[in-house]
Amino acid sequence: MSGTWSVTLAPPPGYVAQPPPNTSQSPPIPTWEAPSFTCAAQFRVGATFVLFLFAACSNLALLVSVGRGRRLASHLRPLMLSLASADLMMTFVVMPLDAAWNVTVQWYGGNALCKLLCFLKLFAMHASAFILVVISLDRQHAILHPLDALNAHRRNRRMLLLAWSLSLLLASPQLLIFRAIRVEAVNFTQCATHGSFSHRWQETLYNMFQFAWLYVAPLLAMSCCYSRILLHIHRQHLRDRAGESPLRRSGADVIPKARMKTLRMTVVMVLSFVACWTPYYLLGIWYWFQPDMLHVTPEYVHHFLFLFGHLNTCCDPLIYGFYTPSFRADLAACCRGRSRARSAPLQGR
Template sequence: MEDSPDAGRIIQDHRNLHNWTNKSVGDNDDELPLYMKFNDGHRLSIAAYSVLLVFSAVANMTVLVLLVKRKRVQPSRINTMLMHLAIADLMVTFLIMPLEIVWAYTVQWLAGDAMCRIMSFFRTFGLYLSSFILCCLSIDRYYAVMKPLQLVNLDRRERLMILGAWIGAAICSAPQIYIFHLEHHPAITWYWQCVSFNIFPNTYYELAYNIFVLMAMYALPLVVVLFSYSSILLEIFRRTRNPGYADGVTRSSLAFLGRAKIRTLKMTIIIVLVFFVCWTPYQVMCIWYWYDGVTALKVDARIQKVLLQIEVYQVST
């Protein structure tokens, strides 16, 4: 069986096993489909994830150490949440990235069924946790500016939000343990892969789960971030332009609000743009694949891999 002319355009990935049934029992092992052999797509993944692993490890370890030192000197809710965000990033760095590197090198899954399920859980856990902690940060800033009179039991609320982020990430990732499992090729019995075959009764159930992942990991956090920081920015503009408010504050307070407005505007633009730019392209690719998988699979494999790596990079930094 020779590779088709479009083989370079179809995603060349060890987990893309949509055409297992195209391989007959009599085929020679040396004539495996391109996606079942070590190819340029795997080399790209190994190189990219290796660079990201080193950079992300150094950056996040440095940030975590600085936050721990700062927390000892001047404890604050923001520092605590940023510490948990750094921990979530490090989980992506030291769990997802090494997994992707080794998996790309071996092509097939060699670690057994239990490890397939466990690592499938952690492949999404770090991503969920990072998104949920980002929501906690946004909500905390929202209450600090919009509802300052409700700033009671701050430490308790902070602990509850962080605990909720961890528990929520675990609950959202739990289906991965059931969905992913080890399965061998129907014809090439020595080829084992960690897949989600034969789990969903039909494609509608699979689509429903994928939509849930999209909403929980991407859409909901994006809405929370947009709403929180947009509300904060509008409130700061309102305060600085309200004559009644200005009469009761000093010039220094107004100057502080002016600086706060600029800082908040910058923070809003950076957070929203980074989240949107890094996450949206890959999510759009996923939606395209669900809607029209045949056409989506014709997108250059390198583009698909780069989109995923950009998303992982954003989460891990």
């Protein structure tokens, strides 16, 4: 079982270990079972490598396109740049860590790297969720208060600062609870939380707290934003139908087409977040309250749900590209520029 279930949502590979001798300062570890690099884990590593390549290329392209593009509203650029940056953190931190951890089974990175990578992992996951909330709040304000566009840039900058700061704060406990634990009796080292909690309910409470901020709170905030937007559009439509002039536009047309297109894009991004991460967190909740579920559910189910959750990192650039023709044009221009650069030296010869 992988150790990349957000916080301590599930044990890392080979976490179930034999009680080490002379460990009076920490509670005993459960009965040890020899871990191995199974066929399911091998498939997971291969699929993670494919996701890594696609997510890295697509999100870097998104970063370049948004930074150079001119069609996207100026106040939206920091939002999309932040989302791409959070996805790149997931790509370059979580995915390689998970793949390496499954290959080696135990932890070889030392105590400092154990703490740092577990912190960065949770920081990236929080940032990705919170930035989607900021995008949802921006869309809500743009639809409900269209005349207040002049303050959008400053408002979004403040919300982004809050999102990154809150992600940093909520991920900081990882630096304290995770550490490299060595079991001398079996010559096995793992990056885990063993000994950080005196009772299991404390670890469960910590997991539930992080789950609430990682998934529940962002989901409620985004649901509230888009519910208010839909209610506003519905009321606009009702007012239009009751209007005096039959030449008035429909309720949907009251909102400019460009704004509606951006709204649809962000709605699809939120739905992608929910669809990809919900099964993953449901399995995590099951594990918190019934650790024996590891022996009930097939191993490939755990691996598949992890991969499915991180598929969300690849979805954001695809969704942005589908709704933004300039992104596709930027990619085409970049490819043409590279082909010209390669052909220039040949022509000079």
